[in-house]
Amino acid sequence: MLHYLLNRLGQSLILLLLVSMIGFAVLNLAPGGPLSQFALTPGMTREAMDRIAHQMGLDRPLPIQYLDWIWRLLQGDWGKSYRDQQPVLQIIGSHLFATLLLMGTSMVISISLGTWIGIRSATKRHSLFDYSTSVAAMVALSIPTFWFGMVAIYVFALKLKWLPAGSMYTIGNASISDYAIHLIMPSLVLALVDIAVWSRYMRSSTLDVINQDFIRTARAKGLTERTVLMKHVVRNAMIPMITLAGLQLPTILGGALVTETVFTWPGMGRLFLDSLGYHDYPVVMGLLMFSAILVLAGSLVADIVVTIVDPRVRLG
Amino acid sequence: MTDRPSNILTRPTRRQALSLVALGASGVILSGLPRLGEARAAGAKTISGQLTVAFSQEPTVFNPHMPHIEVDDGVHFALFDSLFSVDPEGKFVPGLASEVPTVENGGISADGLKWKVKLREGVKWHDGKPFTADDVKATLELLVDANFRSWRKTGHDLVRDLTVVSPTEITWRMDKPFAPYPSILASTFITPKHLLSASADPNNAPFNNAPVGTGPFKWVERVAGDHIMLSGNPDYYGDGPYIDKLIFKYVPDLNVMYTQFKTGDIDVVGLQWITPDHYDEAKGLDGKVVNVVPGSTVESFTFNMERPQFKDPAVRQALYAAIDKQSIIDALYYGLPTPTESYMPQQSFYFNPDLPKHEYDLAKSKDLLAKAGWKPGADGILAKDGVRLAFTCSTTAGNHIREQVQQYIQQSFKDLGIEMTISNLPPAVMWGDYWMLSKFDSVIVGLDFLTGSDPDTSDYFRSTSSGAKGGSGQNNWQYANPEVDALLDKGGALFVPEERKAVYVKIQEIMRKDLPFLPLFQYATVRGHKQGIDNVSPNVNVRIDTWNIATWRRA
Numbered sequence: 001m002l003h004y005l006l007n008r009l010g011q012s013l014i015l016l017l018l019v020s021m022i023g024f025a026v027l028n029l030a031p032g033g034p035l036s037q038f039a040l041t042p043g044m045t046r047e048a049m050d051r052i053a054h055q056m057g058l059d060r061p062l063p064i065q066y067l068d069w070i071w072r073l074l075q076g077d078w079g080k081s082y083r084d085q086q087p088v089l090q091i092i093g094s095h096l097f098a099t100l101l102l103m104g105t106s107m108v109i110s111i112s113l114g115t116w117i118g119i120r121s122a123t124k125r126h127s128l129f130d131y132s133t134s135v136a137a138m139v140a141l142s143i144p145t146f147w148f149g150m151v152a153i154y155v156f157a158l159k160l161k162w163l164p165a166g167s168m169y170t171i172g173n174a175s176i177s178d179y180a181i182h183l184i185m186p187s188l189v190l191a192l193v194d195i196a197v198w199s200r201y202m203r204s205s206t207l208d209v210i211n212q213d214f215i216r217t218a219r220a221k222g223l224t225e226r227t228v229l230m231k232h233v234v235r236n237a238m239i240p241m242i243t244l245a246g247l248q249l250p251t252i253l254g255g256a257l258v259t260e261t262v263f264t265w266p267g268m269g270r271l272f273l274d275s276l277g278y279h280d281y282p283v284v285m286g287l288l289m290f291s292a293i294l295v296l297a298g299s300l301v302a303d304i305v306v307t308i309v310d311p312r313v314r315l316g
Numbered sequence: 317m318t319d320r321p322s323n324i325l326t327r328p329t330r331r332q333a334l335s336l337v338a339l340g341a342s343g344v345i346l347s348g349l350p351r352l353g354e355a356r357a358a359g360a361k362t363i364s365g366q367l368t369v370a371f372s373q374e375p376t377v378f379n380p381h382m383p384h385i386e387v388d389d390g391v392h393f394a395l396f397d398s399l400f401s402v403d404p405e406g407k408f409v410p411g412l413a414s415e416v417p418t419v420e421n422g423g424i425s426a427d428g429l430k431w432k433v434k435l436r437e438g439v440k441w442h443d444g445k446p447f448t449a450d451d452v453k454a455t456l457e458l459l460v461d462a463n464f465r466s467w468r469k470t471g472h473d474l475v476r477d478l479t480v481v482s483p484t485e486i487t488w489r490m491d492k493p494f495a496p497y498p499s500i501l502a503s504t505f506i507t508p509k510h511l512l513s514a515s516a517d518p519n520n521a522p523f524n525n526a527p528v529g530t531g532p533f534k535w536v537e538r539v540a541g542d543h544i545m546l547s548g549n550p551d552y553y554g555d556g557p558y559i560d561k562l563i564f565k566y567v568p569d570l571n572v573m574y575t576q577f578k579t580g581d582i583d584v585v586g587l588q589w590i591t592p593d594h595y596d597e598a599k600g601l602d603g604k605v606v607n608v609v610p611g612s613t614v615e616s617f618t619f620n621m622e623r624p625q626f627k628d629p630a631v632r633q634a635l636y637a638a639i640d641k642q643s644i645i646d647a648l649y650y651g652l653p654t655p656t657e658s659y660m661p662q663q664s665f666y667f668n669p670d671l672p673k674h675e676y677d678l679a680k681s682k683d684l685l686a687k688a689g690w691k692p693g694a695d696g697i698l699a700k701d702g703v704r705l706a707f708t709c710s711t712t713a714g715n716h717i718r719e720q721v722q723q724y725i726q727q728s729f730k731d732l733g734i735e736m737t738i739s740n741l742p743p744a745v746m747w748g749d750y751w752m753l754s755k756f757d758s759v760i761v762g763l764d765f766l767t768g769s770d771p772d773t774s775d776y777f778r779s780t781s782s783g784a785k786g787g788s789g790q791n792n793w794q795y796a797n798p799e800v801d802a803l804l805d806k807g808g809a810l811f812v813p814e815e816r817k818a819v820y821v822k823i824q825e826i827m828r829k830d831l832p833f834l835p836l837f838q839y840a841t842v843r844g845h846k847q848g849i850d851n852v853s854p855n856v857n858v859r860i861d862t863w864n865i866a867t868w869r870r871a
Contacts, residue, residue, distance in 0.1 A: 030744070031742070031744040031745040031748055032743070032744020032745070032748055033744075035383065036743075036744050036747060036748055037385065038383055038385075039747045039748065039751065039752060040747060040761075040763065040764075041385075042764045042765065042766060042767050043468060043470060043767040043775060044468075044790070045470075045775065045788045045789055045790070046752055046783050046788050046789075047788035048468065048469065048470075048788075052383055052465055052466075055463075055465045055519075056465065080520075081376075083374075083376040083377075084376035084377065084525065084540070085520065085524055085525060086525065086540065091540060094539075094540050094541070095540065095541055098541070098542075150571065150572075150575070153575055153579075154575075157575075157579050158575065158578060158579050161579075164581070165575060165576050165579040165581050166567075166572065166576060166581065167542070167565075167581070168542065171366075171368075171543055171545065171561075171563050171565075172366060172545070172561055172563075261568055261569050261572065262569065262572055263572075264542075264565070264566070264567050264568070264572060264576070266539065266540065266541030266542035266566075267541070270541055270568060271540075271541055274374060274541075274568075279744075
C-alpha cells in the first residue's frame, strides 16, 4: 500500500509539472494580456501600455517568467492577482467558501435524492414511478440552467416574492437563516440537473446488479427483500458511483458558473471566468494548479474508498 | 456537477459592451431631474439608509492612480476628491481647491505656464489627519514617479517646481503650455501622502486595498466577487452625503441585473445599464425612473488611410453616402443612438452643430465613384489604376449587432460594385496590435475621443500619433493633415474656452470633409433608478454615473 501511494505521488508530481508548463504556455501565448482592456481608454497610449507592461515584468521572455513563477510557487508563494493585488491563495479561499456552500448543499440534495430515485426506478421497473421519473430526468437534462434559473427568479422572487432574487446573503444583515433563505433557489436549480444525472446512473447501475446470480442466491436463502436490497444490491451498485463522485470533486473548483451568474453568487466559476477575461495569469495559474491537485487527489481518494467498500479490489 | 456553459453568459468586453449596450438618445434628457446644487439641504444633513448601485464589472482597483476601468472610477468618486471637478455643462466646480484656477482669477498665467492653486481649509482625510498642500504635491509627484505603475503621465510630466507656499496654497510651472491640463486635473484624485507616497512601494501599499480619501464616503469592506461597502462620511466638507451604507454590487450578467432592478434589490442600475431590448418594458415599470442618456462614445466606420483604396477622397465620400444610418439605428439599435457628423459629443461646449448632414443616397455614391474614374473590372468590382475597390472590415467577433451592421452595409456596397469582406477577430486580437498598429483595412469601432470635457484630440488626429509610423497615440487611421496638426498646436496652447472653441469647430469641419472615419452615431444608454432617489443625473464629461454620488439622497 505504501509503495503504491509513493508511486502515485511521484507520478502526480510529474503530471503537475507538465500541467503547469502547458497551462502557462497556453495562457501566455493567447493573444492579448492583462493590459489589453485599456487599449481603447481615452488618452491611453502605446507608450504608456509598454511602460506599465515593463513595470509588471510582462515583457520578459516567457521561459523566464515561468521559471520565476514556479520558483516562487515552490517556496509557497502563489503570487498576487493583477486585478486587485490580493494573494492568490486568499482569493481562492474567499471564493471557495461560497462555492462549497452552494455545491455542497446541492450535492447532498442531488446525491441523496438521485440515488433514492435511481434505486426505486430500478426495483420498480416499468412502473408509473419509473416512467415518470425517466421523463422528468430527460426534461431536467434538456432545460438550460440559465433559463430555469431565470424562470425560478421570475416566479419565486418577482411574482410571489417568497425568495430573494439572488446574492449569498443580505448585505449588512447576514444571519444563518438569511444564508439559508438565499441558498434555497440556487441550490435547487443547480441540483435539478444533478438529480437527473445521479438517478439515471444509479438506475442503470442497480439494474446491472439486480439481475446477477448472487442476488437470486440471497433471495433464495430467505433474506427479506429489504435486506437483499440494502446489503447486496445497493452496496454493489454504489461502487461505480463512488468513482464518479471522486471525479466530481475537482468540478467544485470550477464552480457552477451559470448558477453563480444567474444568482449573483460570488463563487469559483465567476472568479475563473473573470480572471481569464482579465488575463489575470497568477490567479488563473493558481486555479489550474489547485484543480489539477484536486483531480489527482480525488481519483486517489476514490480508489482508496473503493477498496474499503469492495474488498475484492486491492491496490498495488 | 457543473452547469453547462451558455453563450449568453460570455462576458462582453468593454468594447463589445459599448455596442451591445448601445443606446442613443433622442437628446431629450432628464428634464425632471433637479440640478446639482439645488438639492442642497438647508439644515444639518442626515446620513441614513442603504443604497445599492450595481455594476456589471467588478471594481478591483482602489488606488486611483493605477491602471483601472470605469467601474473602478465609480468607486473612486465616492472615496476621493479632485482639486476641482467637471459638471454636466463642462464647467469646473471647486473640490479640494477653494476656487478653480483660471486666467481670469490669476490662478493660471496668460501664457498657461504658471499655476497657483488655493486649497480648502479644514479638510480631513478619513483617518482624521489634515489634508494639506503637501498631499497635492505628493500626488502630482507620484504620478510621474518612474517606479510607480502610473495610469497616466500625460500633462503631469510637464509640471515643474512644485512649491508648497502654505498648507493651503501650492504653485507650479508648466514646461510648456498644455490646455487640456485642467481637464486632466479634474479627473486626478488627490491621495494621502502619509499613506501612499510615504509607502516604500506604492505599487503594493496597504492603501491600495484599504483606500483613505477625503471624499463623501469611507471605506468599510470589500467581499471579493460580490460587493464593496462604504459608509457616509459625516465630516465631508461639501454637499452630502445623505446615505449611510453605500453598496457597489457586482452583477455580472445584464439580464440578471435588470431582473434584480425589477425586484428592487438594486436601487441604481450602473454600468453597463439596461440593455436596449428591455427599454420598452423598463420605461413602463412602476416605481422606477428610466431614461435614455447620451454617452460620449461615437461609433464610426474607420479607414486605414494608407490603403490605396481609401486614398481617394471620392471613395470615402461615396461609402459614406452608401450607409443607411437611420435604418441601422432604428432596426438594430432600437432607435436609441443619435446620428452624428462629428467625433465630438453633441452635449459638449465645443460641438460644431453646423456640419453638412449625411444623406443616404446610392445614386450619389455611384456618381461620385464614376466621376473619380472608378470603373467596373471583369469581375464586376470597381477598379482604378490597378487598385480594386475591395477591402476587409473588422470588429469584435461575437458582437452580434455590429455583425449585422456589417452585413447590411456589405450589401449596399456590393450593389455599387464594392467588395467588402467581413473579417472579425476576438477582442484581444482585434484591439491589440491589429488595431494599435493599423493592420486593418477598415474597422467599425466606438471611440471616446475626449479626455473628460477637454476637446483636445492630439492623441487621435495628430500626424505623429500613429503607432504604425512609430508614434505614440491612437491615430490608427494614420491620418495626416498639416492644417489639423497646426490647429491642434494652436488649440492646445489656448486657455480661454471661447477662443479654443473656434479652433475645435474648425477641426470638426475638416474631419467631416476629410472623412478618415465615417461618423455613424453617438451612443446612448438606458439608465434606471428607483423612484425617490434624488440627484442621480448623467454627466457626459465623466466616465461613470457616480460623479455626484455625494448628493444622492432618498426623498
